[in-house]
Amino acid sequence: MIDALAILAVLILVLYTAWQLFSLAAWRRVVRQPAPDSNSALPTIALLVPFRNEAENLPALAASLLAQDYSGGLELIFIDDHSSDHGATLLPAGVTLLHLADYLKGKPVIAHKKAALTYAITSTEADVxxxxxxxxxxxxxxxxxxxxxxxxxxxVVLGPVLIAPADSFCNAxxxxxxxxYQFLTAATARQGRPALANGANFAFRRQLFNAVGGYQGVDHLPSGDDVLLLHKFYQPDLWPATKQVSVSKSIAPPVTHYVAGAAVTTRPVNGWLALWRQRLRWAGKAGNYNNAKLSFAQALAFSLSAAIVISFISLPLHLRPRLVLVLWAGKALIDLICLWPVMxxxxxxxxxxxYPLASVVYPFFLFGVGTAALLGFTVKWKGRH
Incomplete structure (x- = not known):
């Protein structure tokens, strides 16, 4: 029995390694591709910022957005999601401020961020x-x-999101x-079926958003304004039949670019408990994904992490002590090979x-978050479930 489990664990490691190498080849093609070259007219753009109690961050973000060098027409729309601080008063002239409460008019809503984005999208005529x-x-x-x-x-354009500063172990x-995440995002985009998106740097044609019915069908979920919408873009059977309209050359699949040169930075969450809550919130929407590659990648990473944790726990019983080293070192090595060029x-x-310390912590952290999500645990994030 022990031998069978050990063999299974090693097979998972081999499969994980093959998957990572396959993704690495796609990543290399992404970073080698030339920058887009087009003489076409630049699109009009609406850049949307839903926020709630962000007085500390809004001035710096607004300043960086107002400093954009874009000449094609840029509208900046901030949507206040029932803030209780004074953040909205700190916004400078030159931006549009919407209040989600005006849109909801007292109606109950579960997915506040999706509602805020929908409100802003219906308030603009921008192309993108x-x-x-x-x-x-x-x-x-x-x-x-x-x-x-x-x-x-x-x-659809997927832009990189980076964490900064990385000045402590938790932040690093x-x-x-x-x-x-960026590695997998870029690799799957290059392979023609993007699996991940990050709402901190996510762009799409407004026409495409309307074609898929916006967040209809996923608006009962509090998170997933990025990944779940991305998956809808690539599931034409989920589109409302009466709203299917031509987007670019065809209805499906949309043309997707991962633009490595368009990276933005976001601040790390404050401490391990906040990180745990954030990741558990992300993991909680996994059952609603409509992307086989993402589901496979998540299951593979979780299975390997589970094998490492279980093997480690078995050490006092003297059950295959070398197995822990093989599994951990194998995963740490292939992840290093893939992460190094990204960093x-x-x-x-x-x-x-x-990285050495992170590679030790990661399997236990992933196993803990994944197990909690599978057991149905939920957490509050920014005061909401």
Whole structure:
């Protein structure tokens, strides 16, 4: 029995390694592709910022967005989601401020962020929608990078999101984890079926959003305004039949670009407990994904982490002590091979000094979050479930 379990664990490691190498090949093709080159007219853009109690972050974000060098027409829309602080009063002239309460008019809602984004999208005629978060920073050329991809024919643009600063182990762990998300995002986008998106840097044609019925069908879920919407874009059978309209060259699949040069930064959450809550919230929506690649990748990573944890727990029983080393070292090595070029590409290689410790913690953290999600545990995030 023990031998059979050991063999199964090693087979999972081999499969995980093969998957990572396959993704690495796709990542390399992404970073080698030339920047979009198009003489087409630049699209008009609405950049949306839903926020709730973000007084600390709004001034810096607004300043970075107002400093964008984009000349094609940029509308900045901030949506106040029932804030109890004075953040809305700190917004400068030149931005549009909406209040979600005006849109809801007392109606109950579960997915506040989706409702806020829907409100803003219905309030603009811009060709392209970009979403971001209040705790982000946008260098001056980022909107132009995204717009160039749309001018070249993209319908969806996935932009990198980086964690900064990575000045402690907890923060560096988040930076490494986010880099792994970017690795999978870019790889699956290159393979033609993007699996992940991050609402801090997510762009799509407004026409496409309307074609799929917006968040209809996923608006009962409090999170997932990015990934679940992305999956709807690639599931034409989920589109409302009366709203199927031509998008770019065809209805499906949309043309997707991962623009590595359009990275924005976001602040790490404060401490391990907050990180646990955030990741458990993310994991809680996994059962609603409509992407086989993402489900496979998550199941594979969780299975390998579970094998490492179970093997470690079995050490006092003297059950295959070498198995722990083989599984851990194998995963740590292949993850290092994949993460190193990502961190170099985004200028975060200094965070790699924390990688040895992070590689020890990661299987236990992932196993704990995954197990809690499978058992149905939920947490509050920013005062809401």
């Amino acid at each position: 929608i970009i979403t971001t978060d209040a705790d982000c920073y946008w260098p001056a050329d980022r909107v132009s990078c995204i717009a160039a991809a749309f001018a070249a024919g993209a319908d 762990y988040q930076a490494l984890d986010m880099a792994a 170099i590409r985004f200028g975060q290689n200094k965070a790699m000094k924390w």
